[in-house]
Amino acid sequence: MEIPFHKPYITDDEITAVTGCLRSGWLTMGHKTAEFEKQFREYIGCGNAVSVNSGTAALHLALLAAGIGKGDEVILPAMTFAAGAEVVNYLNAVPVLVDIERETRLMDVSAIEEKITGRTRAVMPMHYGGQPCDMEEIIEIAEAHNLMVIEDAAHSLPSLYRGDKVGAIGNLTCFSFYATKTLTTGEGGMVTTDNDGFARRMTTLRLHGISRDPWKRQNSDAPWRYDVTETGYKYNTTDIASAMGLEQLKKLEAMWEMRKRIAESYNDAFSNMDEVALYRVKEDRETSWYLYPVTLNLEMLSISRDRFIVEMLERGIQLSVHFIPLYRFSCYESVFDPASYVNSEWAFERSVSLPIFPGMAGEEVNYVIDNMRDILKSSRK
């Protein structure tokens, strides 16, 4: 059996919607995008949703809207995707890394305050694998130090924190619709915020700093006229992507149920195996199960994490690792000191992410479980 790490859940609904858009003659950002933003906003229960062409663009515009600039410090977890520090660098601001908790891989909130200086302007929690961070504590710290809370919610659609949907909690929340994410438009992203001023600024910045989008322009008395109010970016999405997003949004909860069922099967299978520790989800929240990470108990095994991944691949199963901590990349070698991130290092050495995607068949889940058990049992010291 061949099991990919991920397979997008695309049916005739998306195909029909995309071909409908192609036939309509309107391809770029227009009323399908406006409708996607509206539906997304209603689903999350927030004031504004601004659509862009990637999660990275969403983070970049959110930081700009929050007023982050040269020399400002932004606090984020050491174990996150490269985009997190990258967008801070776009603004000539300074990424400041905090360590994570071992069992949840979430930003360790008790390590935030010691990183705050006179230049700190924002904290950027990342909801690892879909599990929301300790938002109450983070917001409390942010309020005490006058910091913006910009959430990297690339994994957390849908995710709940004390009953609230991620996207309706911090000042600005950034989603990704990259091909592997829980809702995909191929490439895409969205920022949600209750702040109308932030939303207006991001709407302008996503299209060259132009004050009105092309669809609205068509309907005014002087359709050719527009203003450029500041230097912007080419971050707008297309109606092709939004047509797909609208279909994906309709089945988001159903796709979540499928992920939950797979996670339950894995939990049941691994809960009584001491070669591997289950990923911990805190009681007051729900993960999207974008990732199903486990921790190998290396102390008990004669093989490394890397060797385990090779052996699983030999049996046709693709695994992944989330994430290579930022301080391990050559471009950050002289910037961050690895010795400060012992939990990130601990988790990185023993983390593997198992395949989990809607449409994954029960027999595929069982094949992963059986092979994992087989390899781990025969690799005991």
Ligand SMILES: *Cc1c(COP(=O)(O)O)cnc(C)c1O
């Ligand atoms: C996927 C991802 C992003 C970036 O999203 P893109 O849409 O690929 O730009 C940002 N942060 C995290 C944690 C991600 O996993």
